[in-house]
Amino acid sequence: METFWKTIAAYNAATWPVQLGLTLVAVVLLYGLYRRPTPAVRVAMKLFMAFLNFWIAGVYYMVYCRPREYHGMLALFWAIMGGIWIYDLCVKHASLERTGRHNAFAPLLLAMPLLYPLCSLALGREFPMMTMPVMPCSVAVFTIGLMLAFSERVNIVLVLFLCHWALIGLSKVYFFGIPEDYLLACSTVPALYIFFREYVRSNAERPTKPSGRVLDVLLIVVCFLVGIFFTFTLLHQFNLFSDI
């Protein structure tokens, strides 16, 4: 637990100007995607996302989180996600054109990386030992927002990688007591349902079984179970606070 926050502090102290720069680039690219989604902007956003993932893998995990156990595995996890963005760019899978859907939910998720530091400050943490915009969970929630707002056809492998990350986040809340990760978990459960539902609907013309309605119910049940797990960790967290 102590190592966890020390590595975060070292990372933030050394990289805050770069994090600030990356946040500004993200804002500019998002503005471009909303206002003038030219092919150049879309390619730039994909390259930026690949860079962000490789940054988390290379700089965050391999340099600053070296004292943590299994940092190499987490670095590889994020490097694979960076590779998926490069693959997406090469095969032109996700178009990154505005879908016009989830106009309230997606911007909220896109703004979430800025809420992370505010949440940390509200919990009484101080710089540099706090969550910042360019950290794994904030990048994950930003990616989910980006895919909700701009991807007609989502890359299901990338979605599942992020889903896996978010559910680990829930376990982190349970075991390490990091309530900031609720932000990611809260956003992932409905986002996961939306992604799967839209994926199923996009394939609705193919004759498959069970029917779309049954699948919808199944997805709701799975998300409900995840929600119960979420509530359980929340209650556990309250116990932790009362113990403290």
Next chain:
Amino acid sequence: MKTKRELTDILGFVAEYATYQLGSGVHTSRVVRNARRIGEALGVDVRLSSFQKSTILTVLDSETGEAETRVVAIPALPISFERNSDLSALSWDALDEALPLDEIRRRYRALVEKPRMDPIFTLLVVGLANASFCRLFGGDWTAVGIVFTATLVGFAVKQRMTAHGINHFLVFVASAFVASLCATAALRFDCTAEIALATSPLFLVPGVPLINGVIDIVEGHVLIGVSRLVNAMLLVVCIAVGLSATLLMVKDSLL
């Protein structure tokens, strides 16, 4: 008595019917029985000899002694027990109702065009099944949750790579690696991480080829039985390679 054209027609249908079953996970003697039953319904004798990638079929008109032989490639199809059962039932219907070839063909088309399982449904169910394996082997609930999501990722990788026509040995290595890589998340928590890691690639175990290989050998179809077992063993080796790659990376704590 059958004309040459009728014999060719029957052979064409039986070849398609038999190879469809062989490609979708039916053991050889069952395919032979079904094909012979269809032949009996149509008044011909069907002889079938099968290998891993192709089948040799002969249709013989016992009245005239005229025979037609064809070598047919076995297609790679998804395993579907429901479809296999339907196709077996079709052979009984053909015999019991003395169906003509056109009617058998029509019913066959209707059966093979029935909707398949939705890939998302398969994904979720496979995830739940593998998570259940974790629980059965003694994993705690944190490990079960991690295995569930690790399986979703690994199986999605398998589905996408298979859809892109990538060599299935590579698909197995990559899927096992990704699933076990995701399961290493369990190592960071106070849970049964070893069980999570060990059970994460179990969804890849080629159960149907293993069982069919044994049944084929026991029932005398030794060549195809051994071929199926060798193929299944290679897939198991691929799973081991993928899992080993992950274990090598976390070797300090596990090996």
